Amino acid sequence: xxxxxxxxxxxxxxxxxxxxxxxxxxxxxxxxxxxxxxxxxxxxxxxxxxxxxxxxxxxxxxxxxxxxxxxxxxxxxxxxxxxxxxxxxxxxxxxxxxxxxxxxxxxxxxxxxxxxxxxxxxxxxxxxxxxxxxxxxxxxxxxxxxxxxxxxxxxxxxxxxxxxxxxxxxxxxxxxxxxxxxxxxxxxxxxxxxxxxxxxxxxxxxxxxxxxxxxxxxxxxxxxxxxxxxxxxxxxxxxxxxxxxxxxxxxxxxxxxxxxxxxxxxxxxxxxxxxxxxxxxxxxxxxxxxxxxxxxxxxxxxxxxxxxxxxxxxxxxxxxxxxxxxxxxxxxxxxxxxxxxxxxxxxxxxxxxxxxxxxxxxxxxxxxxxxxxxxxxxxxxxxxxxxxxx
Numbered sequence: 455x456x457x458x459x460x461x462x463x464x465x466x467x468x469x470x471x472x473x474x475x476x477x478x479x480x481x482x483x484x485x486x487x488x489x490x491x492x493x494x495x496x497x498x499x500x501x502x503x504x505x506x507x508x509x510x511x512x513x514x515x516x517x518x519x520x521x522x523x524x525x526x527x528x529x530x531x532x533x534x535x536x537x538x539x540x541x542x543x544x545x546x547x548x549x550x551x552x553x554x555x556x557x558x559x560x561x562x563x564x565x566x567x568x569x570x571x572x573x574x575x576x577x578x579x580x581x582x583x584x585x586x587x588x589x590x591x592x593x594x595x596x597x598x599x600x601x602x603x604x605x606x607x608x609x610x611x612x613x614x615x616x617x618x619x620x621x622x623x624x625x626x627x628x629x630x631x632x633x634x635x636x637x638x639x640x641x642x643x644x645x646x647x648x649x650x651x652x653x654x655x656x657x658x659x660x661x662x663x664x665x666x667x668x669x670x671x672x673x674x675x676x677x678x679x680x681x682x683x684x685x686x687x688x689x690x691x692x693x694x695x696x697x698x699x700x701x702x703x704x705x706x707x708x709x710x711x712x713x714x715x716x717x718x719x720x721x722x723x724x725x726x727x728x729x730x731x732x733x734x735x736x737x738x739x740x741x742x743x744x745x746x747x748x749x750x751x752x753x754x755x756x757x758x759x760x761x762x763x764x765x766x767x768x769x770x771x772x773x774x775x776x777x778x779x780x781x782x783x784x785x786x787x788x789x790x791x792x793x794x795x796x797x798x799x800x801x802x803x804x805x806x807x808x809x810x811x812x813x814x815x816x817x818x819x820x821x822x823x824x825x826x827x828x829x830x831x832x833x834x835x836x837x838x839x840x841x842x843x844x
Contacts, residue, residue: 457663457713458748459503460740460784468506475520475533477503482661483530484512485745486523488623489767491779492797492804492836496531498743498781501835517619517626519633524613526674527661527750537634538642539653543674544613551612555605558586562605566614566629574618574628577606651675655685659695659710661747664758666707669751703757737786739828741793744779761789761812777808783825790815793829797836804833806843 459480477500478484487495493509501507512531515521521531524540525547532540555562565580572579580602588599589607606627609615618633619626631639655673659665665672667682677685686708689695696714697706742748744765748755755761763782766774777794784790791811797804806829811817826841833841 456716460748461787469500469504469508469511471511471514471520473504474500474507474511475515478515478521478531479533481747482657483526483532485527485747485750486529486531487745489779490797492743492795495743495745498741499746502740502742502746505835507835513620516617519618519635522634523617526657527671527747528745534635534638536657537638538645539650539657541642541645542647542650542654544642546676548612548614551608555608555612558601558605558608561601562609565602565605565609569615569627569629573632574626576621576624576626577603578624580606655689656694659689662751662754663713664698664707664709664754665751666705666754668705668753671750700757707754707757737788737824739825740784741781741795741828741832742784743781746782748784749782755789759789763792776810780808780810783811785821785825791825793825795829795832797833797838799838801840802838803840803842804829804836804838806841809843 457480459477481499484496484499489495492498493501496512497507497509500512512521516523516531520534522534522537523529523531525543526532526540561582561584568580569575580600582600582602584601585597586599586601586604587593587597588604591598606615610617610627613630615627616630616633617625618628651673654675658673667679667686669682672682673685686695690697690708693711695708696711698709698714699706744767749763752763755763761782765778766776766780767778769778771778776792779796780792780794782789782792789812792808793806793810794808795804795806809825809829815821830841833839
């Protein structure tokens with residue numbers, strides 16, 4: 455929780471660009487998702503940690519080339535200084551997409567030429583009458599995706615072009631060779647694969663802080679199970695990673711050796727200090743979006759927090775238990791329930807479709823009052839005033 459920037463006291467001052475960039479660097483990256491029951495995931499991650507956060511702050515960092523978008527835990531926003539270590543990922547995806555890019559020619563080259571001459575440009579600036587099968591289409595049905603749109607996706611995944619700004623829901627694209635600082639492009643070309651993967655593993659460790667090798671996304675490197683276990687062993691032997699036993703679990707977790715002292719301090723404090731009542735004003739209430747960094751590993755969530763969470767967005771409506779955008783409720787350092795919100799800017803209303811507390815939580819009148827007060831603050835932080843409960 456501490457390393458996830460969820461325990462730090464909130465400032466009453468409005469957030470600024472430096473604070474936003476600082477949070478991204480501490481978290482290592484933010485996962486991007488377009489679903490916006492309230493706001494997009496990346497913005498909810500930031501507002502859960504920074505009072506007065508506004509999406510324009512993150513968009514400005516993208517336009518100023520302080521961050522870039524690429525694949526880490528999934529599609530993520532990443533500090534620009536990390537650009538070189540993603541070269542193995544870019545090379546793998548570029549190789550995988552090469553045949554599709556070639557089959558679509560001359561459209562990809564035409565996209566590149568237009569950006570070279572005019573860029574940065576939004577996708578709507580590229581016209582095409584040709585329809586092809588896009589990433590998510592059933593290839594047995596009629597093609598629906600504009601050839602230029604598919605070319606933009608392929609070129610972006612291949613890192614030949616990249617997203618350099620966002621205006622509302624519109625992404626702006628430019629050539630990678632022109633928009634990434636020259637020294638970082640040079641470093642990416644010179645960095646060996648083995649060293650890049652080592653640095654990527656360290657970045658993953660810092661992002662997760664508590665990790666174990668059964669995670670298929672371990673290191674964001676598509677390693678086999680044997681490779682993941684071997685990587686852990688090598689880092690233990692070098693003194694960078696250490697094993698930690700969790701009471702009640704057969705399998706160990708691992709942390710960076712530099713974090714071990716802090717982990718022990720928290721353990722010792724919990725042993726001598728009684729748990730703070732959830733009703734206390736100091737137990738700050740935070741609502742976490744479905745792809746918040748803390749929630750990346752569902753297994754870890756259950757093992758360490760005894761909290762079972764599934765994002766039900768792809769679950770048929772009649773089979774959902776909590777709602778398609780149910781957000782876990784964090785009270786201090788405990789996950790106590792979930793809230794399923796819908797933001798209606800036109801009506802200036804936040805609709806709470808569900809407010810649920812875990813069975814083992816004693817829901818006093820004061821705790822319920824604190825949570826509803828936090829819901830009102832959440833609504834205000836996201837630009838609306840009124841809250842209704844269904």
